[in-house]
Amino acid sequence: MTFFEIAFYFFSAVLVIAATMVVTIRNPVKSALFLVLAFFSAACVWITLEAEFLAIVLVLVYVGAVMVLFLFVVMMLDIDLAEMRAGFTRYLPIGGIIAALLVAEIALVMHQSFLPADYLNPTPQGVEYSNTRELGEQIYTHYVYAFEIAAFILLVAIIAAIALTMRRRPNNKYINPGEQVKVKREDRLRIVKMPSDKPIDLSPVESPSSNEETS
Amino acid sequence: MHDFYLSLTQWLPESLQTVVWIMIKIVSIVLPLMICVAYFTFAERKVIGYMQTRVGPNRVGPKGWLQPIADALKLMMKEIIIPTKSNKFLFLIAPILSLTPALAAWAVMPFSDTLVLADIDASLLYVLALTSMGVYGVIVAGWASNSKYAFLGAMRSAAQIVAYEIAMGFALVGVLMVAGSLNLTTIVQHQAGGFWQWYFLPLFPLFLVYFISGVAETNRAPFDVAEGESEIVAGFHVEYSGMAFAVFFLAEYANMILIAALTVLMFLGGWLPPVDMAPFTWIPPIMWFGLKTSAVAFFFLWFRATFPRYRYDQIMRLGWKVLIPVTLVWIAVIGLAKFYTPVGFIFS
Numbered sequence: 001m002t003f004f005e006i007a008f009y010f011f012s013a014v015l016v017i018a019a020t021m022v023v024t025i026r027n028p029v030k031s032a033l034f035l036v037l038a039f040f041s042a043a044c045v046w047i048t049l050e051a052e053f054l055a056i057v058l059v060l061v062y063v064g065a066v067m068v069l070f071l072f073v074v075m076m077l078d079i080d081l082a083e084m085r086a087g088f089t090r091y092l093p094i095g096g097i098i099a100a101l102l103v104a105e106i107a108l109v110m111h112q113s114f115l116p117a118d119y120l121n122p123t124p125q126g127v128e129y130s131n132t133r134e135l136g137e138q139i140y141t142h143y144v145y146a147f148e149i150a151a152f153i154l155l156v157a158i159i160a161a162i163a164l165t166m167r168r169r170p171n172n173k174y175i176n177p178g179e180q181v182k183v184k185r186e187d188r189l190r191i192v193k194m195p196s197d198k199p200i201d202l203s204p205v206e207s208p209s210s211n212e213e214t215s
Numbered sequence: 216m217h218d219f220y221l222s223l224t225q226w227l228p229e230s231l232q233t234v235v236w237i238m239i240k241i242v243s244i245v246l247p248l249m250i251c252v253a254y255f256t257f258a259e260r261k262v263i264g265y266m267q268t269r270v271g272p273n274r275v276g277p278k279g280w281l282q283p284i285a286d287a288l289k290l291m292m293k294e295i296i297i298p299t300k301s302n303k304f305l306f307l308i309a310p311i312l313s314l315t316p317a318l319a320a321w322a323v324m325p326f327s328d329t330l331v332l333a334d335i336d337a338s339l340l341y342v343l344a345l346t347s348m349g350v351y352g353v354i355v356a357g358w359a360s361n362s363k364y365a366f367l368g369a370m371r372s373a374a375q376i377v378a379y380e381i382a383m384g385f386a387l388v389g390v391l392m393v394a395g396s397l398n399l400t401t402i403v404q405h406q407a408g409g410f411w412q413w414y415f416l417p418l419f420p421l422f423l424v425y426f427i428s429g430v431a432e433t434n435r436a437p438f439d440v441a442e443g444e445s446e447i448v449a450g451f452h453v454e455y456s457g458m459a460f461a462v463f464f465l466a467e468y469a470n471m472i473l474i475a476a477l478t479v480l481m482f483l484g485g486w487l488p489p490v491d492m493a494p495f496t497w498i499p500p501i502m503w504f505g506l507k508t509s510a511v512a513f514f515f516l517w518f519r520a521t522f523p524r525y526r527y528d529q530i531m532r533l534g535w536k537v538l539i540p541v542t543l544v545w546i547a548v549i550g551l552a553k554f555y556t557p558v559g560f561i562f563s
Contacts, residue, residue, distance in 0.1 A: 003233055029358060033305075036351065056340045060384075064347025065377055068354065072373045075358055075366070130336045132397055177532060 004048055011044040028074050036067050050125060053132040240332050244321050252468045253283035259468075259516045266520040293457035298361055301454070305359035310455070310462035313352020316345040317469035324476060325400045327486045327500035337397045339387060342477060346383075346432065349470060350376040352463070353434070353441060353451045360454040368450025371527065372434060372441035378534035379431040385542035386425035389418050390481045392549050403485030410489040415482040417561045420545045422482045424538045426514070429474035431534070433467060435515055437522035438530055445524075475511035476504075483507050 018038040025031050039062045046055035125131075139147050227235065257272070257279070264271025273279040297303055323338035325331040335341060350372060357369020393414060394402040406413045415422040431438040442450040452463045479485060484507075486500035498506075525533070552558055 030305075033355070052335070052337055053340070056337055056344045060340065060344040060347055064344060064350075065380060068350055068373050068377055071354055071358075072370065075354075076370070132337050132340075175528060177529075 008045060008048040011041045011048070015041040015045060028077075029071065032067065032071050032074050035070075036063055039063050039067065050129075051131060053135050241322075244324075244332060245318055248318065248321060248469065248472070249465070251472060252465055253287065255468050255472060255512065256286070256464070257283045259519070262513070262516045263520045266517075287461065290461040291458055295457040295459050296454075298454050301361040302359040305355050306454075307459065309352050309356035309359060310459050310466065311352075312355055313349050314462050314466040314469065316348045317466050317473055320345040320473055323399060325403065325480070325485065326504055328400070328404070330501065331400060334398070334400055338399045339391060339397045339402070339481075342399070343384060343387060346470070346473070347376075347380050349432075349466070352466065356455070356463070357451040360451075362454050364447045364449070364453045365451050367447045368441045368443070368453070371443075372451060375431060375434075375438065375440065375530055375534070378531060379428040379538070382424050382534060382538035382542055383428040383432065385539065385546060386421040386428065387481070389421040389542065389546055389549055390414060392546065392553070393418065399480050399485075403480055403487065406484045407487055407491075409491055410484065413482065413484040413487075418482065418545070418549075420541050422478075424542050425482070426474075426478055426511075428534075428538060429478065430515065430518060431530070433470045433474055433515075435467070435471065436519040437525050439524060440527055440530060443524065471515050472508065472512055475515070476508045478511050479504065479507040483511070 015038055018034045018041060021034040022031050022038060025034060039058060043055040043058045043063075046052070046058065260282070261271040261279075271279065272282040275281045275285045295307075297306060320342050322333050323331065323335055323341050325334070353372040353376075354369045357365045357367075357372070360366070390402065391397055394405045396402055396405070434441045440446070440450075442452070447453075452460055455463060486504040488495035488498065488500075488503055552561075
């Protein structure tokens with residue numbers, strides 16, 4: 001076994017175990033962390049398959065940004081997994097049917113494109129082969145319209161998400177940074193000049209308040 | 216060098232030979248890096264000391280030069296206290312999660328034209344992906360500690376890093392548009408010819424954005440709300456002691472050196488001398504790289520001694536409403552100028 005093969009099987013095993021843990025473990029935060037591990041080992045598997053651009057982007061986008069936000073939310077929610085699992089047996093038949101359908105679909109597609117006798121195993125590329133450049137050329141020349149349409153759909157989705165959550169919050173203590181910057185010292189600060197202590201009155205006084213001197 | 220190694224290890228099987236050779240290369244990068252990190256902590260205490268008209272540590276060894284070693288020994292001797300009801304495994308793995316990406320990113324760092332461990336094609340993306348993973352150490356530490364202060368620190372850090380990650384990524388998009396490559400060695404080679412060829416001039420806004428985001432990404436002052444001593448005690452590492460704390464400490468300083476080195480590679484010409492002439496070319500390239508990195512790293516210390524901590528909403532505003540629009544505008548400027556105007560040559 002070469003070094004690459006050992007790495008491939010090691011990370012594949014980690015990926016399968018982590019993915020199983022995601023759905024079986026009871027704690028939602030640990031489940032999210034196992035999902036991170038699954039993404040990471042999937043990226044490692046992709047690197048052994050010479051898809052380094054996809055692997056790095058998987059880590060950058062999913063591990064570096066999406067899962068951080070996901071953890072952020074999961075950590076603050078008090079999710080009771082026992083309650084969520086209550087209907088497990090009730091939904092098992094319909095869930096099982098959907099799972100079986102998905103597996104069948106994937107198997108059909110795989111069978112169509114990878115199993116025919118004329119399908120050749122891809123030959124490993126040399127060191128100077130640039131996966132990133134190849135991918136960029138494909139996306140921006142052959143598939144540029146599909147790519148632009150996908151980008152546009154994403155943009156629409158972002159705008160829709162913002163429009164759905166944006167509402168007037170009258171109780172929000174909104175800060176106007178422009179106003180804060182424009183504040184001058186005179187607006188906030190008033191200097192009151194007063195003597196640090198009162199001058200002692202040395203002249204004799206008859207008032208009863210000064211009788212402590214006599215004792 | 217490699218032939219000599221092969222003659223020494225003929226008795227090993229071939230795959231194991233490769234693994235051991237890679238290990239030797241890793242150690243020869245990480246060991247000097249760790250020494251740099253140790254003396255960077257010393258430099259910080261000295262520099263901030265002089266900036267505040269103090270002397271800084273000067274008792275251990277000649278002029279205090281053994282201070283980092285004394286600190287390391289002290290932290291190693293101390294007990295690691297694990298809080299009750301914390302998640303022990305995650306609690307102990309969190310410091311490792313924050314140190315590993317900071318060290319692993321050095322695998323693709325070119326120290327000179329030829330001196331690089333792994334000259335991979337997408338090294339810029341690789342570095343960006345790894346630096347974005349450092350936040351897991353902070354988040355996991357904050358959650359596993361079972362402490363409110365640690366948890367607050369983790370939440371702050373997560374929100375802050377997601378915001379600044381985007382600005383950082385866009386700043387790098389500008390660099391790769393100008394260089395036309397994702398490979399750090401090629402990016403530096405494109406800047407050859409003198410300091411007026413370095414990318415900090417045509418990409419000045421992106422240079423500033425990248426460095427500011429870098430300071431925020433490393434949780435350093437003035438963006439150190441994740442620790443915020445005066446607000447949430449010590450933030451995410453409030454429950455850590457001994458070596459577990461020391462590893463967090465190492466990760467922070469290793470990350471600072473990493474960001475400084477990346478800034479030098481992408482904007483300040485890497486190992487290239489400022490003027491391609493006799494007195495400057497006498498200094499070897501790796502020395503130039505070290506000098507520039509130290510100069511940029513000095514700014515981290517200078518910032519800490521100068522600026523008060525940002526308020527949390529100000530950090531969010533700066534990240535989302537100032538830095539990201541600046542990068543977006545400058546990317547459009549680069550693209551338009553490069554292909555539609557006669558001044559496109561400054562961006563190529």
